Amino acid sequence: MNVRKIVTVVDEVLTEGGRPVEPAARVAVVAAVIENPWSGQGYVEDLGPGIDAHASDLGALLAPRVMEALGEAPEAFGKAAIVGLDGEIEHGSALIHTLKFGDHFRTAASATTLLPAVEKRGPAGVVFDIPLKHVTDATIRSHHQSFEVRLPDAPHPGEIVVALAAAAQGRPQQRLAALSTEQ
Amino acid sequence: MTVELERPLEALGAAPELPLTWLRRIVVHREEVLLENGAAPAVPAVQASVAAVVRNPWVGTPATRDLASEVEAVAPRLAVELTDRLLSALGGVDAVEAFGKAAVVGTRGEIEHGGALIHTPWFGNLVREFLDGQSIICFADTRADAGESLVVPMWHKNAAATRSHYQTVSARVPDGPRADEIVVVVAGSTGPRPHARIGDRSTDPTVTAATAATVRPVSTHREDPRP
Numbered sequence: 001m002n003v004r005k006i007v008t009v010v011d012e013v014l015t016e017g018g019r020p021v022e023p024a025a026r027v028a029v030v031a032a033v034i035e036n037p038w039s040g041q042g043y044v045e046d047l048g049p050g051i052d053a054h055a056s057d058l059g060a061l062l063a064p065r066v067m068e069a070l071g072e073a074p075e076a077f078g079k080a081a082i083v084g085l086d087g088e089i090e091h092g093s094a095l096i097h098t099l100k101f102g103d104h105f106r107t108a109a110s111a112t113t114l115l116p117a118v119e120k121r122g123p124a125g126v127v128f129d130i131p132l133k134h135v136t137d138a139t140i141r142s143h144h145q146s147f148e149v150r151l152p153d154a155p156h157p158g159e160i161v162v163a164l165a166a167a168a169q170g171r172p173q174q175r176l177a178a179l180s181t182e183q
Numbered sequence: 184m185t186v187e188l189e190r191p192l193e194a195l196g197a198a199p200e201l202p203l204t205w206l207r208r209i210v211v212h213r214e215e216v217l218l219e220n221g222a223a224p225a226v227p228a229v230q231a232s233v234a235a236v237v238r239n240p241w242v243g244t245p246a247t248r249d250l251a252s253e254v255e256a257v258a259p260r261l262a263v264e265l266t267d268r269l270l271s272a273l274g275g276v277d278a279v280e281a282f283g284k285a286a287v288v289g290t291r292g293e294i295e296h297g298g299a300l301i302h303t304p305w306f307g308n309l310v311r312e313f314l315d316g317q318s319i320i321c322f323a324d325t326r327a328d329a330g331e332s333l334v335v336p337m338w339h340k341n342a343a344a345t346r347s348h349y350q351t352v353s354a355r356v357p358d359g360p361r362a363d364e365i366v367v368v369v370a371g372s373t374g375p376r377p378h379a380r381i382g383d384r385s386t387d388p389t390v391t392a393a394t395a396a397t398v399r400p401v402s403t404h405r406e407d408p409r410p
Contacts, residue, residue, distance in 0.1 A: 006215045008215075008272075010272075011209070012210075013208050015207040
């Protein structure tokens with residue numbers, strides 16, 4: 001797997017709605033910019049060999065890094081695959097929509113739910129929003145959130161950006177009634 | 184990249200009090216290049232920018248307004264918050280070789296307001312001291328809507344003319360600056376560009392308008408490190 005660059009973003013929100021957020025709300029993202037394994041091969045019918053070759057390695061690369069960047073136990077998480085303009089969105093989905101990829105993060109985060117995801121194709125510098133949900137119960141409304149990311153020079157046309165996101169809490173100033181109150 | 188503030192704000196003297204909400208958001212962006220043009224960098228380097236969104240304390244004040252008292256209150260705190268996170272992202276003060284700074288002023292402010300926060304000693308001298316540098320800190324500034332991506336220039340923290348260390352890193356806050364905010368950035372790098380090979384002042388021939396057509400650049404050929 002050819003990794004060109006690893007980008008880490010750590011975000012702290014200290015004020016929201018004009019009031020302090022204490023402790024600061026923290027979100028971390030780690031993104032790997034990789035060569036699209038199917039680049040230049042035309043339409044590849046069976047993506048399985050490429051998935052087997054790369055998906056687990058990618059998960060193993062990103063999971064410990066995003067855990068370290070957040071520096072505390074994740075309460076919400078998500079993932080992203082942003083495919084360069086010469087690739088198929090299916091290529092990005094192939095790499096992230098497999099347990100081989102996500103289990104590295106689920107294990108590290110003591111998580112039990114599936115990772116919510118964004119898949120998108122775009123030019124270098126495209127803005128994308130990673131959805132995050134609670135790591136053990138995807139219905140916990142306070143933890144539904146998304147995080148905006150932009151990498152200035154990725155993905156190139158033959159690349160894919162694969163990312164993991166972790167939040168140490170729900171939304172800053174979250175104060176919505178639980179889903180159960182409407183059932 | 185978890186940050187423990189190394190320099191308590193009290194140590195900076197009797198800086199005036201600020202409202203609790205003076206600082207809204209801090210975004211750390213860190214880049215590690217593993218391959219550039221297909222080859223691993225000869226000297227691997229990590230770049231980072233740290234961007235803080237603060238309230239512009241001068242919105243609505245006239246162009247003649249003295250800016251000093253708010254500079255004294257805000258700039259030292261920013262220097263601490265930004266450099267602590269930068270050092271955490273880059274692996275400590277000894278690892279930092281290049282630095283830069285920047286400001287993005289929201290649309291109700293003056294560029295001068297950004298300059299007040301980054302170009303005065305209450306910020307610049309402290310950033311230089313905390314990053315253990317000697318050089319003037321190079322900079323960029325602009326006025327823009329929220330989400331503007333700014334390219335922050337950097338050069339060597341002790342020898343600004345070191346050509347291998349001329350480089351940039353991006354900084355961006357998705358929802359900042361609002362019209363009444365300023366984004367203030369400190370950036371750093373642990374080394375040179377991935378494949379720096381354009382010589383230096385020490386190797387340059389003398390080039391003038393009269394000699395440029397005949398003087399040849401010094402060869403900077405390197406062996407291809409790829410197997």
